[in-house]
Amino acid sequence: MRWQGRRESENIEDRRGMRGGAMVVGGGIGTILLILVMVLLGADPQQLINQLPQQPGAGAQQEGPAEASPQEEELKKFVATTLASTEDVWNQLFQETGGQYREPILVLFRGQVQSACGFASAAVGPFYCPADEKVYLDMSFFDELDSKFGAPGDFAQAYVIAHEIGHHVQKIMGISDKVAAMRGRMSPEEYNQLSVRVELQADFFAGVWAHRAQKASRILEPGDIEEGLRAANAIGDDRLQRQTRGQVVPDSFTHGTSEQRVRWFRKGLETGDLKQGDTFNAREL
Ligand SMILES: [Zn+2]
Structure with missing residues (x-):
C-alpha cells in the first residue's frame, strides 16, 4: 500500500502510556497518598484497593x-x-x-x-x-x-x-x-x-x-x-x-x-x- 509521506490524522488518542484507560498511578507513595486522600473524602478503602490498576510490581517501568x-x-x-x-x-x-x-x-x-x-x-x-x-x-x-x-x-x-x-x-x-x-x-x-x-x-x-x-x-x-x-x-x-x-x-x-x-x-x-x-x-x- 502506498501510504508513506501522506497526511496523518490528528484524531489519534495515544493511550499506550496508560493502563486500563487511566494513567498509571505509580506504585508506592503516589498510590498510598491517593488512597489516603480518597479515604479522607469518605471512600471505602477496601473498594479503592480493589479498583487500583493491576501493577506487576513496585519496580515496574511505566509504559x-x-x-x-x-x-x-x-x-x-x-x-x-x-x-x-x-x-x-x-x-x-x-x-x-x-x-x-x-x-x-x-x-x-x-x-x-x-x-x-x-x-x-x-x-x-x-x-x-x-x-x-x-x-x-x-x-x-x-x-x-x-x-x-x-x-x-x-x-x-x-x-x-x-x-x-x-x-x-x-x-x-x-x-x-x-x-x-x-x-x-x-x-x-x-x-x-x-x-x-x-x-x-x-x-x-x-x-x-x-x-x-x-x-x-x-x-x-x-x-x-x-x-x-x-x-x-x-x-x-x-x-x-x-x-x-x-x-x-x-x-x-x-x-x-x-x-x-x-x-x-x-x-x-x-x-x-x-x-x-x-x-x-x-x-x-
Ligand atoms: Zn465489526
Missing part, C-alpha cells in the same frame, strides 16, 4: 509512547495515515449526499482499555464504541493478523481499520441506533442474524473506502487486494472465536462467514457505490 520501538512508531504513522485517508473519503462521500461526516477518534492502547462501552482487553481485537464514537486499537493485533490468522501485509491492516470506521459510518447514518433499538424486541437468534448484516455492511464500507482511496490517490500496490481479502477471509466468525466473558465487547458479535465477508468487501471495493451496500434488505448475504 509510554516514549518507549515505543521505531517499528511501533512507524506502525502508528501508518495507522494515522490510513485514518486520514478514511476521513478524506468519508468527508467527500457524505458531502456528495448532502450530509456531514463526523470524524471519529482512534484510541491506541496496550493490553486493556476503558471505553464508554465498558472495559476491554486487547484479546477481543479492535472494536468501535458507538457511545463515544471511538475506534479502539491495540496495534499488537496486527502481529496476530500475520502470525495467528495468516493475513500479513499493510493492506490487511488497513482493511481492519476501515472495517471499524465502517461501524462509525453506520453510527452516523443512524443504523447503529436502529439496530440497538430493535434488540429488545428480538430473539437472540434474530438479533444475531441482524448483527451479521451489520458486520457485512461494515466490510462493504471498508471496500468502498478502498475503492475511493484508490481513485483519489492510488493507494493500491500489486497484492494489496489479495491482502485485504485474506484478512476478511481470516477473521470471519467461523474462524474468529474470541469472546471474553464479563466484559462489554461491542464488536464481538457474529461477523458472518469468511465467504460472506469477502463477498461484501469485494462488492464495496468493485462498485464504490454506497447504494449497493444495503445488507439489511439483501435477499442473499
Whole structure:
C-alpha cells in the first residue's frame, strides 16, 4: 500500500502510556497518598484497593509512547495515515449526499482499555464504541493478523481499520441506533442474524473506502487486494472465536462467514457505490 509521506490524522488518542484507560498511578507513595486522600473524602478503602490498576510490581517501568520501538512508531504513522485517508473519503462521500461526516477518534492502547462501552482487553481485537464514537486499537493485533490468522501485509491492516470506521459510518447514518433499538424486541437468534448484516455492511464500507482511496490517490500496490481479502477471509466468525466473558465487547458479535465477508468487501471495493451496500434488505448475504 502506498501510504508513506501522506497526511496523518490528528484524531489519534495515544493511550499506550496508560493502563486500563487511566494513567498509571505509580506504585508506592503516589498510590498510598491517593488512597489516603480518597479515604479522607469518605471512600471505602477496601473498594479503592480493589479498583487500583493491576501493577506487576513496585519496580515496574511505566509504559509510554516514549518507549515505543521505531517499528511501533512507524506502525502508528501508518495507522494515522490510513485514518486520514478514511476521513478524506468519508468527508467527500457524505458531502456528495448532502450530509456531514463526523470524524471519529482512534484510541491506541496496550493490553486493556476503558471505553464508554465498558472495559476491554486487547484479546477481543479492535472494536468501535458507538457511545463515544471511538475506534479502539491495540496495534499488537496486527502481529496476530500475520502470525495467528495468516493475513500479513499493510493492506490487511488497513482493511481492519476501515472495517471499524465502517461501524462509525453506520453510527452516523443512524443504523447503529436502529439496530440497538430493535434488540429488545428480538430473539437472540434474530438479533444475531441482524448483527451479521451489520458486520457485512461494515466490510462493504471498508471496500468502498478502498475503492475511493484508490481513485483519489492510488493507494493500491500489486497484492494489496489479495491482502485485504485474506484478512476478511481470516477473521470471519467461523474462524474468529474470541469472546471474553464479563466484559462489554461491542464488536464481538457474529461477523458472518469468511465467504460472506469477502463477498461484501469485494462488492464495496468493485462498485464504490454506497447504494449497493444495503445488507439489511439483501435477499442473499
Ligand atoms: Zn465489526
